[in-house]
Amino acid sequence: MMEFFNEYLIVLIALLISIAMAIIRVIKGPTAPDRIVGLDTINTIVIVGMVVFGTAFNEIIYIDVAIVYALLSFISTLFIAKYLEGGDF
Amino acid sequence: MWFDYLIYILLAIGVFFNILGGFGLLRFPDVYTRLHAGTKCTTFGSIFITGSVIILGLKMWYLGSTDGSILAIHTAGALVAILLTNPTGAHAIARAAHKSGVKPVGAVVDSLQTKSLKHNVNKKIIETKKMEEEK
Amino acid sequence: MIAFIITTILCFITYLILTTGSGTVGLWSIEEILLGLILSLIAGFVTRNVFIKKDLRMLNPIRWLIFVGYVVGPFFIGMAKANFDVAYRVITGKINPGIVKISPNLKTDLGITLLANSITLTPGTLSVDIDEETNDLYIHWINVKENTLKGDFVDCKYICGSFDKWIRRIAE
Numbered sequence: 001m002m003e004f005f006n007e008y009l010i011v012l013i014a015l016l017i018s019i020a021m022a023i024i025r026v027i028k029g030p031t032a033p034d035r036i037v038g039l040d041t042i043n044t045i046v047i048v049g050m051v052v053f054g055t056a057f058n059e060i061i062y063i064d065v066a067i068v069y070a071l072l073s074f075i076s077t078l079f080i081a082k083y084l085e086g087g088d089f
Numbered sequence: 090m091w092f093d094y095l096i097y098i099l100l101a102i103g104v105f106f107n108i109l110g111g112f113g114l115l116r117f118p119d120v121y122t123r124l125h126a127g128t129k130c131t132t133f134g135s136i137f138i139t140g141s142v143i144i145l146g147l148k149m150w151y152l153g154s155t156d157g158s159i160l161a162i163h164t165a166g167a168l169v170a171i172l173l174t175n176p177t178g179a180h181a182i183a184r185a186a187h188k189s190g191v192k193p194v195g196a197v198v199d200s201l202q203t204k205s206l207k208h209n210v211n212k213k214i215i216e217t218k219k220m221e222e223e224k
Numbered sequence: 225m226i227a228f229i230i231t232t233i234l235c236f237i238t239y240l241i242l243t244t245g246s247g248t249v250g251l252w253s254i255e256e257i258l259l260g261l262i263l264s265l266i267a268g269f270v271t272r273n274v275f276i277k278k279d280l281r282m283l284n285p286i287r288w289l290i291f292v293g294y295v296v297g298p299f300f301i302g303m304a305k306a307n308f309d310v311a312y313r314v315i316t317g318k319i320n321p322g323i324v325k326i327s328p329n330l331k332t333d334l335g336i337t338l339l340a341n342s343i344t345l346t347p348g349t350l351s352v353d354i355d356e357e358t359n360d361l362y363i364h365w366i367n368v369k370e371n372t373l374k375g376d377f378v379d380c381k382y383i384c385g386s387f388d389k390w391i392r393r394i395a396e
Contacts, residue, residue: 007097014107021108021112031120033186033191036182036185037123038127040127040178044131044132045107045111048138051139052138055160064242067163067170070170074177077178077181078177081181081182084189085188109307112314116317118319121364122319125348128345128350129310155251158251162245163242176341177341180341
């Protein structure tokens, strides 16, 4: 079964390159919003990566984890944005 | 099987756009243009990659495996979550960046600036009126 | 009462989607269906005043059909164009940005949310802020055309294309 899904492992490596570029932006970013943009992009790519990982190793449970991760990371992004904006919660 | 070739093509398109998103994140000059790259490209690439997984699941379901149905339907749920949350998060970040004082680099026009200026002036007028009344 | 029923049905459908493939009754097991029914009744009772207000026009199935047609047709084409546009700008580095103001004349919250999300995902535009009183949107535009900058507002057709007409059909 593993050999059949091997193309998804190549996709995972390509997604890692994309995450590496976003991490460079998180480290370099001159202002705080720049860093959040990098983190938001990493979140989206990690969701896709979990779906691909679950498909590659035939473990369906990773896809449920991806759904929950999507919703939680969205809430954390909103919270950080609200904190930067200032004012009342 | 032509299904396999379709899956390969969708994966290639998705990977291309995801890497393009990361590249644009490095190359653009300020927060707003980086948001363009980081939101649009990754959302579009995610649609194609999850689409290929959904097609694989439907194929397995058609060949008689229950795992295929779980794969297809749960991946569609993850895709809906991405499509709902991604633009909203980008909107929140853009608004927070503008309120915390990041100017768009090389902007031709900035209508929001005048709005927030007017807002601040109105606030100051109200505050001074209150101070005078207290005196 | 009708809000309670609709919320319960939506919760039950969500539960069924998340527990696909657990047994032999269709795709679900009998325990999952019973537990999902009880949980969605509780959730529907608690949140009956939160999710649905007095406005019931989205119950019309024709609006949902138009929504599916909108997502598959003009929205997806606009999104593909947007990505090739961003790819062109990433490679060449030609940008001419600015923040402009448009007045789409939509009244409902659902309509303005759909329009803001559509604008964010389509060519060269990103919604930044909203004026709550008049429902005007502030848009970051990556390639401002100089001949559209007359007066306070930019004409809606340069930014939304045909989206505002579709959304008026869906949500107004």
